[in-house]
Amino acid sequence: MEGENAAMAPLPEAFLHFLEANGLDPSLYTAIDSTPRYIRLKPGCEACIEEVEAEVKCNLEKVEWLSGFFSLPPHVQIAGSRAYREGKIYGIDAASGAAVMALEVSPGDHVLDLCAAPGAKLCMILDLLGDSGSVTGVDAARHRLAACRTMLQKYMLGDQCRLFVADGTSFSVIPTRSRSDCESCESGSEERVDVFKEWTSRRPWKERKRAVKSGSPQLVSSSQPPEVIYYGHRSGVVGLTKGELFKTLSDNEIANKGYDKVLVDAECTHDGSVKHIQKFEHWGWRTLQRRVLDAERTDDLHALQLNLLTNGFRLLKVGGSLVYSTCRQNTLSISLTVAQNEDVVEQFLKENRAAELIEIDAARNWPCKGGCIPKTWRFDPLTSRTSGLFIAKFTKLVFSDF
């Protein structure tokens, strides 16, 4: 009820200008929210569709363009269902699923997810990876990454995964492709001390103390060293020394030993969901101006996104591919602004001569539209019936001066 009343109230002039400047239809904000909810079945759990339907008392509609995905009415809650609690289904928007599919993960790939928490895409990548390869998840928010660790455990996906609390704009840890990657592993038969043992959930007192000290949720800064908060026994961490795990390589070495695939699912701090915008009715439109439309904040966000994309690309090996996406879990997002998407892509291409924008072939069958620059794509919430997403894919060319 509250939502309906707010949805009918007129939008302030400044916000309308903002939408117009970004080619966004104001009806996004006046329409009643009818975007469906999506779930993804855990591979192997195909037989539980009827069980879920019975529990949530509605039919699951197969998403024809995205394997393993189903839509259900927006009001249906899945969190209380047995299938969800038992790790047979995931709650993940279909557009987010498309971003993962654009990566074209193959068995054996070493994948970096630079803004990984809370982990819906990371889990999907792991489900696609098969028995070899690894996934490295990085996030600057410790509490969010801890939730991601819980998710890995719930869905029993942690074996080939490692998680780092770190600033993605300066993160530098490369994948362990083989034991011979770290020369000292081969050095003689003397016993190696101080190596990472099997991961255990029992935390050493030092780490517990640090967590208590850090108190309220906060983001790590680029000056803080990365901290590994989880690693599976086939993630390439067990048996390495700290020095080997955090060894820094030159950009030339990374060109051979970097990640095969990188996902930069960049931060978009502004919550532009209808529900959030409606809150400004209560807080006042001046607050909206300050918190959402403020040019300085938008510039900061643009710089963060560009830096995340640039560092993700630095960690990619030559011939590998990187997907850049901006989306929100909330319905009807203003993450589709030009500043957060095409502008970032354009500036990145100008500054990185080894980067080439490439086609996402599968997108031709998705309910998305071309972005403002060729080969980029937008899931418009109104027409795609998803939460909205911008997506671009790059490859790394051989270039002598990167």
Ligand SMILES: C[S@@+](CC[C@H](N)C(=O)[O-])C[C@H]1O[C@@H](n2cnc3c(N)ncnc32)[C@H](O)[C@@H]1O
């Ligand atoms: C859009 S969310 C990612 C959603 C995630 N990929 C998923 O599928 O669940 C963006 C994430 O970026 C993280 N973030 C923000 N600034 C960051 C930074 N400098 N380095 C790494 N992560 C950052 C936020 O903590 C947030 O979890």
